[in-house]
Amino acid sequence: MKLVTLLVLPFAAALASTAPFKGCQQKVKESIHGPPHRWYKHAPAPKHHMLELKIALPQPKFPELEQHLWEISDPSHARYGAYLSKQETEALMAPHPETLDIVNEWLALHGLAEEDVIHSSARDWVTIRVPVGLAEEMLDTTYHVYKHAETGESIVRTTSYSLPDILHHHIDLIQPTTMFARFKAFKSTMHWTNQAQPAVSIPPGATITGPAGNPVDASCNSTITLSCLRQLYNAENYKTTATNCNKLGLTGYLDQYVNNKDLQQFYQAQNPSAYGSDYTLVSINGGKNNQSYAAAGSEANLDTQFGFGLAWPTPGTFYTTGGEPHFIPDLMTPNNTNEPYSYWLDHVLSQDDIPQTISTSYGDDEQTVPYTYAIRVCAGMASLGARGVSLLFSSGDHGVGDGRANPASQRCKTNDGRNITTFLPMFPASCPYVTTVGGTVNIPETAASFSSGGFSNYFARPAYQEAAVSAYLAMLAPGTFEGLYNSTGRAFPDVAAQSESFSIIYQGQESLIAGTSCSSPTFAAFVSMLNDARINAQKTPLGFLNPFLYSIGYTALNDITDGNNPGCGTLGFNATVGWDPVTGYGTPNFEKLKDLVLAMP
Structure with missing residues (x-):
């Protein structure tokens, strides 16, 4: 994915795209008290280190999808087994078109062109690849390298990030930011x-x-x-x-x-x-x-x-x-x-x-x-x-x-x-x-x-x-x-x-x-x-x-x-x-x- 540091737009288009964000205040979108037990702050994250940010957009029709799930999974319901198609589920996962427009405008303000943005199949997730320095500017935050005291593994995370207040209803979350989960294998x-082990004597x-x-x-x-x-x-x-x-x-x-x-x-x-x-x-x-x-x-x-x-x-x-x-x-x-x-x-x-x-x-x-x-x-x-x-x-x-x-x-x-x-x-x-x-x-x-x-x-x-x-x-x-x-x-x-x-x-x-x-x-x-x-x-x-x-x-x-x-x-x-x-x-x-x-x- 190409990283664009400057997006040149016609003057009128640029003014139109920035209009929704004029006068917007940066408000904290998500924060945690501190890293979980055994994680500690090691050093500031290098500004050039690349982050792949995944942005989740709201799914206004999810309650409808959930109702389908309850009905088609219930053996006593008349619709049992009447599963939805990929296209049907995606229609119920999709964000509102207005959300896509305003999020794209925000990304463009930070130099990201259409070809720099990857959308999920249902368009409910947006993925961008940016250096830490740009992510810090976009999210009004500071990233650090955190290390795990037992395993020695390290990750780049922050404990808080902010967004323009107009985006709070159009973005559910952005990660990696505040998540320290390791998704480790469950084996004892x-x-x-x-x-x-030595064989047990069994007749x-x-x-x-x-x-x-x-x-x-x-x-x-x-x-x-x-x-x-x-x-x-x-x-x-x-x-x-x-x-x-x-x-x-x-x-x-x-x-x-x-x-x-x-x-x-x-x-x-x-x-x-x-x-x-x-x-x-x-x-x-x-x-x-x-x-x-x-x-x-x-x-x-x-x-x-x-x-x-x-x-x-x-x-x-x-x-x-x-x-x-x-x-x-x-x-x-x-x-x-x-x-x-x-x-x-x-x-x-x-x-x-x-x-x-x-x-x-x-x-x-x-x-x-x-x-x-x-x-x-x-x-x-x-x-x-x-x-x-x-x-x-x-x-x-x-x-x-x-x-x-x-x-x-x-x-x-x-x-x-x-x-x-x-x-x-x-x-x-x-x-x-x-x-x-x-x-x-x-x-x-x-x-x-x-x-x-x-x-x-x-x-x-x-x-x-x-x-x-x-x-x-x-x-x-x-x-x-x-x-x-x-x-x-x-x-x-x-x-x-x-x-x-x-x-x-x-x-x-x-x-x-x-x-x-x-x-x-x-x-x-x-x-x-x-x-x-x-x-x-x-x-x-x-x-x-x-x-x-x-x-x-x-x-x-x-x-x-x-x-x-x-x-x-x-x-x-x-x-x-x-x-x-x-x-x-x-x-x-x-x-x-x-x-x-x-x-x-």
């Missing part, structure tokens, strides 16, 4: 090892009883394989189809690369029929897929080996999204300026053909994500749901906050200047338009202690979960965790799956890995299998799952009633009969779910 490092042929009453190989209580999950979740006899246009998508960020040799070695060991098969690689924002063993990503390997391995021969798509700026970092400049998630969302929304099921195992504390950003990204997910896509997200790996019952951690503090102890919900897990997957361990299954769950501070509780969540809250003793969580917020997770001792191939070796990063691709693979069954029966895919799950789907899930998710100096929430904020409604019983979804319109 406590349970990571670079080599397989040949020994079995244990699974939740569906069927026998499960006893070795599954120490190591989880594809076969274990199919046995445990009652899907041993189901064979998916390769030719019915059903697809499974998995996302990768932060230089998480799928090592293809590892994937084939995994297939050889756990699903020989899939050996030699491939997946579709989609690169977004310069995303790569480095094939050196040193670059293999444990997260990407986990997601693809278990997600694609379970759903095979359903075609798989792996999205690799880059977030690296276009320069060589040095001591004074950052190494990861752009956040990657909105780039992925922009790309997928612009496509005509999208996988019916997509799993993501990345996120961060909700409070590190500016409220305006969370609302807009969540709206994009609603748009995907309206098009018939099932989006699944890991719930996170820190219990209700830091994963420790004692003592209270500094991590469990608000970053709004009050510095009070609080439970920390996760995002995007807290978005009401996605299905969030918590973690379980062992057979019989219990809640994984690291399984994040709780209540959003940004999003109100949606109607589809009102009855289930109210019933859970009514069971809590009066005053339990008073002041530590928002009892009226969107509650998560919605469902769960196994999350510990998954046997993957990493850098050519069998390794065990854990975390809700295991849970989301696992549950997503079973959803993809359900979509396979529905498509073969000439029915629509399941789309946004939660209205189905909370109305009738929960009857085909294995309720998890033991365990809790400690953190922030507490024992956390407890798993119990029915829905709970550790494992949601529980884990899948595929055959029961298949019967349910095939009986629906």
